[in-house]
Amino acid sequence: xxxxxxxxxxxxxxxDEEATAAWLDYTRRYLEPCSLLELACGSGEISIALAExxxxxxxxxxxxxxxxxxxxxxxxxxxxxxxxxxxxMQTALSVxxxxxxxxxxxYLTSLDQVGQFMDQAAxxxxxxxxxxxxxxxxxxxxxxxxxxxxxxxxxxxxxxxTILSDEDRIYQHFAFWTSEGLKEEHHVxxxxxxxxxxxxMEAAGFEVEIMTDFTQLGIQPGxxxxxxxxxxx
Numbered sequence: 001x002x003x004x005x006x007x008x009x010x011x012x013x014x015x016d017e018e019a020t021a022a023w024l025d026y027t028r029r030y031l032e033p034c035s036l037l038e039l040a041c042g043s044g045e046i047s048i049a050l051a052e053x054x055x056x057x058x059x060x061x062x063x064x065x066x067x068x069x070x071x072x073x074x075x076x077x078x079x080x081x082x083x084x085x086x087x088x089m090q091t092a093l094s095v096x097x098x099x100x101x102x103x104x105x106x107y108l109t110s111l112d113q114v115g116q117f118m119d120q121a122a123x124x125x126x127x128x129x130x131x132x133x134x135x136x137x138x139x140x141x142x143x144x145x146x147x148x149x150x151x152x153x154x155x156x157x158x159x160x161x162t163i164l165s166d167e168d169r170i171y172q173h174f175a176f177w178t179s180e181g182l183k184e185e186h187h188v189x190x191x192x193x194x195x196x197x198x199x200x201m202e203a204a205g206f207e208v209e210i211m212t213d214f215t216q217l218g219i220q221p222g223x224x225x226x227x228x229x230x231x232x233x
Contacts, residue, residue, distance in 0.1 A: 044059060057078060091124055
């Protein structure tokens with residue numbers, strides 16, 4: 001999972017202004033404009049929206065190609081982009097909020113890594129700071145038990161995007177038939193038991209609220225679970 005080939009087509013595949021607005025509203029629910037560390041920022045759409053809304057955003061991603069794509073977009077001075085691994089968080093100062101959106105935490109491969117992530121986030125947050133992220137619900141495994149296939153054109157480039165689940169994993173394959181030849185990427189995500197994630201958050205010192213699909217309180221059937229953790233003083 002590198003996003004090296006996908007970066008050039010990422011926005012054309014998944015850019016959604018309504019979803020970006022929903023992420024901004026979700027952030028505002030828990031955090032007034034403040035200093036934010038954003039993990040897995042991708043092409044920077046949410047990062048830029050947050051900065052335009054008054055947040056100071058340190059936007060990070062593991063993929064240099066995605067960071068380059070984000071940096072090339074017009075953006076306020078209140079957002080900066082840099083390469084960083086979410087399992088090796090580094091900031092000069094503590095922050096008031098940490099956000100990691102768009103099921104990016106599902107790229108972690110084990111509950112041990114989830115616990116490691118929670119511990120690092122708690123260490124970087126100021127007292128009463130807030131951690132916000134989302135993950136796939138278990139129902140996503142059922143949804144993709146039968147392979148999803150999407151095919152089309154991105155400008156002049158034919159592409160295929162497939163998604164298939166197996167046990168607790170979701171496998172995504174991207175293929176782009178470019179003028180330079182076939183470019184492919186394979187992504188693997190792990191779907192975690194939400195109660196196990198909750199336990200890791202509480203063990204790291206967070207008071208937790210969970211929502212389903214932006215609007216439903218608690219753990220409900222749906223596509224995404226939204227976790228809001230406030231660091232105890």
